[in-house]
Amino acid sequence: MIDQAVLITCGDAMGAGxxxxxxxxxxxxxxxxxxxxxxxxxNNHESSKGTVVIKKTDLDIAFIKTxxxxxxxxxxxxxxHTIGExxxxxxxxxxxxxxxxxxxxxxxxxxxxxxxxx
Numbered sequence: 487m488i489d490q491a492v493l494i495t496c497g498d499a500m501g502a503g504x505x506x507x508x509x510x511x512x513x514x515x516x517x518x519x520x521x522x523x524x525x526x527x528x529n530n531h532e533s534s535k536g537t538v539v540i541k542k543t544d545l546d547i548a549f550i551k552t553x554x555x556x557x558x559x560x561x562x563x564x565x566x567h568t569i570g571e572x573x574x575x576x577x578x579x580x581x582x583x584x585x586x587x588x589x590x591x592x593x594x595x596x597x598x599x600x601x602x603x604x
Contacts, residue, residue, distance in 0.1 A: 490558050492528050494550065496521035496538075503550065505558060515541045515548040526552050 490504040494513050501517030503526070511526055518524055518538045527533045534554035541548045567573075567590055574587045 492526045494518065494524050494526055494536075496524040509552045509554060511536065511550040511552060513548050513550065515543055515546045518548045518550065524550050526550060526554065528554075528556060530556075532556060 492503050492505070492511055494501050494503050494511070494517055496518045497520065499517055499519070499521070501513055503511045503513030503517070506512050518541065522538050524536045524538060525533050526536045532554075534552045536550035536552040536554075539549050539551045569590055569592070571590045572587060573590055574585055
């Protein structure tokens with residue numbers, strides 16, 4: 487999954503994210519807080535510019551629309567996973583990798599669902 491992970495720079499802030507759709511990156515809202523534009527860099531050090539299109543404070547989630555020509559998308563095979571199953575996510579903060587864990591809560595939530603609940 488390292489191909490989908492990106493480094494996001496927004497002013498003095500840096501954080502991790504990943505592509506969920508072509509040219510659409512998800513990250514934590516606090517990474518892009520106060521920014522409307524961000525730089526998105528992949529693991530090959532190729533950078534693209536992005537516009538912060540959605541910020542959800544209550545979920546600490548944000549979406550960045552990029553102009554990248556390279557945007558590998560994270561995909562999940564639902565038949566291989568179940569609701570409640572433990573999952574781990576690797577992040578890439580400034581000085582190394584961080585492992586977070588949780589549980590699968592839902593499948594097939596579109597960006598519009600996350601934003602509007604519909």
